[in-house]
Amino acid sequence: MNSTEHLITVERTARYQTLGELSPKTKTIWFALHGYGQLAKFFIRKFNGIMDEETFIVAPEGISRFYLDNKYDRIGASWITREHRDLEADEYIEFLNSVYDKITQDIDVQNITINILGFSQGCATVCRWLNDGHISCKKLVLWAGFFTNGITDMISPKKLEETETYYVYGEQDEFLVKYPEISEAFRSQMKEDIKPTVIPFEGTHRVDEKVLKELIDSWKK
Secondary structure (H helix, E strand, O other): OOOOOOOOOOOOOOOEEEEOOOOOOOOEEEEEEOOOOEOHHHHHHHHHHHOOOOEEEEEEOOOEEEEOOOOOOOEEEEOOOOOOHHHHHHHHHHHHHHHHHHHHOOOOHHHOEEEEEEEOHHHHHHHHHHHHOOOOOOEEEEEOOOOOOOHHHOOOHHHHOOOEEEEEEEOOOOOOOOOHHHHHHHHHHHHHHHOOEEEEEOOOOOOOHHHHHHHHHHOOO
16 A cells, blocks of 8 residues: 655754844845755854954854764754755745844845855755845855856846846865866856856865955955
C-alpha cells in the first residue's frame, strides 16, 4: 500500500542578526544572506570592516538548521533544498519580506540606500527575493554563486535594470574550479543576461573581507 503525503502550514520562529545602530544618521542598510551551512551570527562578522555610524547591517538566517559534523558540535543553516523547493522559497521570501518591513517600518526608505549581498547559496535566495518585487536595491553583490540553469531561472533581468550588480568570485574557489568549463559558460551567460561587473580575486570559496572593503570603498570615489 502506498503512503499519501499531506502538507500542513505551521508558524515558525526565524531569526536575524544586526550590526550597528539604526538611527537618523543611517544612510545605508545592507542585507547580507549567508551561504549553505553557515549561521548569521558568524557570517555578519565579515562586515565589521565596512562599519561606520552611517551603515546598518542585517543578516537573516536560513530557517532550516542542522548539525554539520558527527560530533553534533557545529551547526549550520540552509535556505532551501530540492525537497518542496518552491514551497521553501515562498516561505523564506515571506520571512525576508517580514524582516525588511520590520527594519524599515519607522524610517523613510526614500532617504536610505538599500544594498544586498548574497554569498554562495544566498545568491539564489537573494535573486528570488528581488524577483518577488517586494523590495529593490541600489547595489547587488552576488558572491561566489552558481545557478545550474542560469540566473534567469531565479530572476527576470528586468528586475535588475535599475540595480548596479556585481559578481565576485575567488579564482581558487573549490566549487568553481572543479568544473572550469561549466563555470566559465555560466559567467559568460550571466554577463549577457544581467551585465554585472565581474570581480575575480585570489582566494577560495569565502567572503574575503579585504576584497569586500575595497569594493565598497571604490564606490565612494
